[in-house]
Amino acid sequence: MNTPDENTAxxxxxxxxxxxxxxxxxxxxxxxxxxxxALLLTGDGSGVDMDAIADxxxxxxxxxxxxxxxxxxxxxxxxxxxxxxxxDPVTGPENGLAPPLSLQGKDDGSIEGVVTLxxxxxxxxxxxxxxxxxxxxDHTLGVANHWGGTSGMTAELTLRYLRPTPLFEPLTVTGxxxxxxxSRIRTVGEISVSGRACVTAEGLFINKHLPRPS
Amino acid sequence: MNTPDENTAxxxxxxxxxxxxxxxxxxxxxxxxxxxxALLLTGDGSGVDMDAIADxxxxxxxxxxxxxxxxxxxxxxxxxxxxxxxxDPVTGPENGLAPPLSLQGKDDGSIEGVVTLxxxxxxxxxxxxxxxxxxxxDHTLGVANHWGGTSGMTAELTLRYLRPTPLFEPLTVTGxxxxxxxSRIRTVGEISVSGRACVTAEGLFINKHLPRPS
Numbered sequence: 001m002n003t004p005d006e007n008t009a010x011x012x013x014x015x016x017x018x019x020x021x022x023x024x025x026x027x028x029x030x031x032x033x034x035x036x037x038a039l040l041l042t043g044d045g046s047g048v049d050m051d052a053i054a055d056x057x058x059x060x061x062x063x064x065x066x067x068x069x070x071x072x073x074x075x076x077x078x079x080x081x082x083x084x085x086x087x088d089p090v091t092g093p094e095n096g097l098a099p100p101l102s103l104q105g106k107d108d109g110s111i112e113g114v115v116t117l118x119x120x121x122x123x124x125x126x127x128x129x130x131x132x133x134x135x136x137x138d139h140t141l142g143v144a145n146h147w148g149g150t151s152g153m154t155a156e157l158t159l160r161y162l163r164p165t166p167l168f169e170p171l172t173v174t175g176x177x178x179x180x181x182x183s184r185i186r187t188v189g190e191i192s193v194s195g196r197a198c199v200t201a202e203g204l205f206i207n208k209h210l211p212r213p214s
Numbered sequence: 215m216n217t218p219d220e221n222t223a224x225x226x227x228x229x230x231x232x233x234x235x236x237x238x239x240x241x242x243x244x245x246x247x248x249x250x251x252a253l254l255l256t257g258d259g260s261g262v263d264m265d266a267i268a269d270x271x272x273x274x275x276x277x278x279x280x281x282x283x284x285x286x287x288x289x290x291x292x293x294x295x296x297x298x299x300x301x302d303p304v305t306g307p308e309n310g311l312a313p314p315l316s317l318q319g320k321d322d323g324s325i326e327g328v329v330t331l332x333x334x335x336x337x338x339x340x341x342x343x344x345x346x347x348x349x350x351x352d353h354t355l356g357v358a359n360h361w362g363g364t365s366g367m368t369a370e371l372t373l374r375y376l377r378p379t380p381l382f383e384p385l386t387v388t389g390x391x392x393x394x395x396x397s398r399i400r401t402v403g404e405i406s407v408s409g410r411a412c413v414t415a416e417g418l419f420i421n422k423h424l425p426r427p428s
Binding site: 042 | 275281301346426427
């Protein structure tokens with residue numbers, strides 16, 4: 001556990017998710033998230049010239065792609081960076097799919113973040129897609145393992161859906177490493193709203209890692 | 215089961231995902247997906263003026279938002295439409311988070327789709343995020359229930375990760391309803407590549423539904 005002993009240990013940075021920059025690519029990604037949400041909200045039949053919108057977005061994509069590295073170069077660069085991932089689809093400030101969720105480590109060994117999800121994350125009417133809850137929890141359990149000190153890859157994940165998870169309300173997402181037994185790591189987590197659990201997760205992780213691209 | 219008896223039953227449309235339109239909002243959403251992928255591939259330090267990109271994307275979002283209905287109006291409209299969802303984060307042509315996966319029903323009662331995922335869907339280096347696999351499978355199991363004739367909400371979902379799931383390779387995603395016992399529906403599915411299973415899923419669904427917005 002990374003629980004610091006305040007008398008002897010140096011302070012440990014509890015931020016487990018990358019802080020978005022206010023400019024550069026992170027700001028462009030934040031704007032792209034606005035576009036995704038606005039496209040879904042507005043849709044056809046609204047009087048917006050969607051063909052013109054498509055053209056503008058294609059122009060932006062073309063301009064970015066002109067200067068893009070190869071996938072191999074980019075993979076090498078993104079995994080060479082020290083510290084916390086910036087590119088994942090849950091917390092990554094460089095990833096437009098990410099809400100993003102920002103996770104913090106706590107002194108009791110658990111981690112926590114709060115996130116509010118909009119229309120792109122919808123499953124049942126007005127509620128979060130069960131698979132989106134699974135995505136948030138799989139990632140949070142993985143980060144909880146990092147905070148716990150022994151991380152690995154998901155081997156098994158069980159989700160229990162106790163009640164529908166609402167869109168447009170602050171969701172608390174938590175994770176906690178329960179045990180490490182050899183290479184087997186057990187981790188739990190949940191998504192709750194106003195103190196009531198909506199989805200719980202139990203994960204078995206194996207302490208092995210894919211090689212980082214050279 | 216929806217398995218048609220060819221002698222007596224009318225042909226059943228096996229398309230279980232909405233077909234994207236080549237223009238309008240669907241084309242704009244397809245372009246927005248290109249932007250998300252290109253932003254992550256290109257990133258800072260590439261020589262692209264990311265602040266200008268952010269401005270252009272914010273302009274697009276503003277233009278869309280000006281004509282947007284309220285969330286309540288939009289929810290009412292999107293759920294009033296007959297047939298297959300167009301807005302979900304897995305198959306929805308109106309949702310920029312969706313890869314999108316396109317699912318087809320088969321005569322044996324199962325369903326199947328093929329999708330290739332890029333960098334935004336990454337977890338371990340060069341491989342699909344475990345939570346993204348969970349998202350695809352939760353959704354596919356739900357659609358398999360629809361094809362099976364009795365659908366419901368996810369109550370429990372167990373995912374087993376057998377081997378890493380690669381990015382940039384065609385993934386086959388399948389689902390099949392196994393049993394319906396009162397309100398309890400059991401459904402299985404998997405993601406495979408070149409005939410080898412990478413992730414399997416078992417779900418318990420309950421035959422109840424949230425009310426559609428009026």
